[in-house]
Amino acid sequence: GLAAILFDRFGYVTQVTRDAEYLLGRDLIISGRELKSKRHDETLRIRKRMHAVINEKWLGPDPETIGPIFVQRDGARPLCIRIQRLGGNVPDFFAHSIGVCLVDDLQSSAAVGPENLRRHFGLTPRQAMIASRLCEGQTLREIADDARLSYETVRSHLRAIFEKTDTKRQSELVSLAGRIASRNER
Secondary structure: OOOEEEEOOOOOEEEEOHHHHHHOOOOEEEEOOEEEEOOHHHHHHHHHHHHHHHOHHHHOOOHHHOOOEEEEEOOEEEEEEEEEEOOOOOOOOOOOOOEEEEEEEHHHHOOOOHHHHHHHHOOOHHHHHHHHHHHOOOOHHHHHHHHOOOHHHHHHHHHHHHHHHOOOOHHHHHHHHHHHHHHHHO
16 A cells, blocks of 8 residues: 555665556656656655665764655646665665655645544544644654654654554555545545
């Protein structure tokens, strides 16, 4: 149920889930085993983030290597890409894939407002706001700053959201919310 594009230690695409294939097209493509946007600056950000995940930079608090990348689309809301490392701190040179690009279609996620999340999962108003903003592509740090909350408070709310939604990662939560939105559109 996740739109995921896995890549190896060289930054080459190794596997694409069916949901991710659906999102590939004019604006986001795989060419020569590389994930690319039709806009050069977005492609450079994707490459930079993938390479940061591949090497030791992913451990550091470099703002260039955290947060989502947005791929702009004509006539639609952007695609949101979150790039993460798979496994532990030490790269496994024999592993098929070392990282993953989780792709969210903000067009479908947009329909899931806080009120809808509250009703569906029994979230508190604050939890629903945080979940909704995650679906819009905001980072936990941005949500904390905007809501004038501490980062740790937002993380505590996120843990409660995970428990109520039976998810374990932000990407799973966003994907779940997207599925709920697409069901509500029908």
